[in-house]
Amino acid sequence: MAAHPQPWQHRTVLLHEAVDALVHRPDGVYLDGTFGRGGHSRLILEQLGPQGRLIALDRDPEAVAHATSGDAAITDPRFSIAQLEYARFPSRLAELGITQLDGVLLDVGVSSPQIDNPERGFSFRHDGPLDMRMDPTRGLSAAQFLASADVRQIAEVIRDYGEERFAGQVAKALVARRESGQPIERTADLAQVVAGAVKTRERGQDPATRTFQALRIHVNAELEELRQGLDAALTHLSPGGRLVVIAFHSLEDRIVKTFIARHGRGEVDRRVPMAEPKPAVLQSLARIKPDYAEVDANPRSRSAVLRVAERTDAPLELRS
Numbered sequence: 001m002a003a004h005p006q007p008w009q010h011r012t013v014l015l016h017e018a019v020d021a022l023v024h025r026p027d028g029v030y031l032d033g034t035f036g037r038g039g040h041s042r043l044i045l046e047q048l049g050p051q052g053r054l055i056a057l058d059r060d061p062e063a064v065a066h067a068t069s070g071d072a073a074i075t076d077p078r079f080s081i082a083q084l085e086y087a088r089f090p091s092r093l094a095e096l097g098i099t100q101l102d103g104v105l106l107d108v109g110v111s112s113p114q115i116d117n118p119e120r121g122f123s124f125r126h127d128g129p130l131d132m133r134m135d136p137t138r139g140l141s142a143a144q145f146l147a148s149a150d151v152r153q154i155a156e157v158i159r160d161y162g163e164e165r166f167a168g169q170v171a172k173a174l175v176a177r178r179e180s181g182q183p184i185e186r187t188a189d190l191a192q193v194v195a196g197a198v199k200t201r202e203r204g205q206d207p208a209t210r211t212f213q214a215l216r217i218h219v220n221a222e223l224e225e226l227r228q229g230l231d232a233a234l235t236h237l238s239p240g241g242r243l244v245v246i247a248f249h250s251l252e253d254r255i256v257k258t259f260i261a262r263h264g265r266g267e268v269d270r271r272v273p274m275a276e277p278k279p280a281v282l283q284s285l286a287r288i289k290p291d292y293a294e295v296d297a298n299p300r301s302r303s304a305v306l307r308v309a310e311r312t313d314a315p316l317e318l319r320s
Contacts, residue, residue: 011112012039013301014246017288018105019043021308022244027051028102033086033229035063036111038074044105045076055096056081057089059135059220060114083135087228090236100238108226109248110134110216112300118187122216124208127188132212132219142215143185151175161223161251162214166198170211173197187212213249226252230259234281237311243282246306253305260284260309282309 026049032041035058044054058064064083067074082092114120118128130143151171159167173193184190191208198207233243247253263282288306295302
């Protein structure tokens with residue numbers, strides 16, 4: 001996918017809070033698993049020492065192009081970037097000959113340039129092709145999913161990933177529209193059908209909000225990638241290494257919170273109940289929300305939750 005100049009701006013959420021929590025060893029090796037437009041990466045580089053190293057990833061080819069070409073390109077020799085889902089970062093570390101990390105940063109979800117570019121199909125506010133893929137070269141688009149899935153499959157996605165109480169009605173309306181010979185191929189089409197099926201909504205929220213969120217999460221397998229990325233981070237963090245995650249809705253934050261809590265307590269081997277429990281491997285350090293000034297300047301930050309945890313013991317044996 002060819003990159004092109006973009007007027008869409010991205011305001012990095014919880015920028016200083018995330019980087020201050022992450023970079024505790026200036027000459028360490030760090031991973032920014034969700035480069036976006038590089039707000040966190042650029043500040044990390046400012047705080048790194050001469051021997052520090054930053055490995056960045058993004059599955060979106062436009063994000064990688066932003067880091068490697070044009071006036072905004074990062075030429076710092078301590079920096080490298082690759083187009084890759086963050087859950088697959090161990091393969092990138094292997095390529096670079098790295099086995100441990102001093103910190104992992106994940107800013108999960110969708111970025112403002114993706115939302116604001118109508119051609120990407122993420123937003124009900126702008127008419128465009130119903131794509132929603134963060135990597136437009138791989139997998140099924142949202143339109144392709146809706147063209148082939150049955151009512152039950154669509155309803156499950158909208159209910160489970162959008163927490164939409166009218167998921168059944170929305171799914172039936174979408175399939176009825178498809179069977180009438182008018183497939184859902186544009187964001188405006190999807191928003192219109194959902195608006196007709198969702199009769200009530202929270203004050204100030206568009207009826208299509210939850211359905212768009214659900215389809216985006218499904219198309220990009222975002223929750224599964226988050227689970228796999230957290231496991232990989234724990235495996236590769238060095239003792240004292242930091243895990244820093246910014247989530248933007250309850251489904252993501254619940255996964256992060258549960259992961260930190262589960263690895264933050266001793267584990268009893270049920271097969272040997274009298275044995276000493278295995279020690280905790282993570283310590284929760286912080287939960288941070290944007291302050292009023294940040295929310296006022298950037299309303300999209302209002303739902304963000306930053307969680308910080310630290311590895312407390314030796315790294316786990318690397319998995320094959």
